[in-house]
Amino acid sequence: MTLHEDVQSTPRLPLDQDGGPVFSAPWEARVFAMTLKAHEAGMFKWNEWAETLGAELAKDGDGSGETLDYYDHWLNAFEKLLSAKNVAAANQLSELKEAWDEAARATPHGEPIILDRS
DSSP states (O other), rough: OOOOOHHTTSTTTBBTTTBOOOOOSHHHHHHHHHHHHHTTSSSOOHHHHHHHHHHHHEEEESSSOOOOOOHHHHHHHHHHHHHHHTOOOOHHHHHHHHHHHHHHHOOTTTOOOOOOOO
């Protein structure tokens, strides 16, 4: 799998030997795909994304202390950009994240997580 040059040049993106992204959990692939779809839908330009992600990654400084994993930074940057572009308010994202966390805790291992929308 090869990615567009812009995506391959994303700051610190973990790539395999074929140039494809590397994920350690399904949610990482999902947030990656959502970001690409949002970009393709015209919600933001790729350089805006790279700058937002770069600023988020820079919070770790030289990496010598406690750090978030790469895709945690990716998710934080995606949420910031969605808020900045008025696609979703920060409180909406926070509430949705809490709802997913609650649903995940209430779901037996191996079962699909169902988000109750009532």
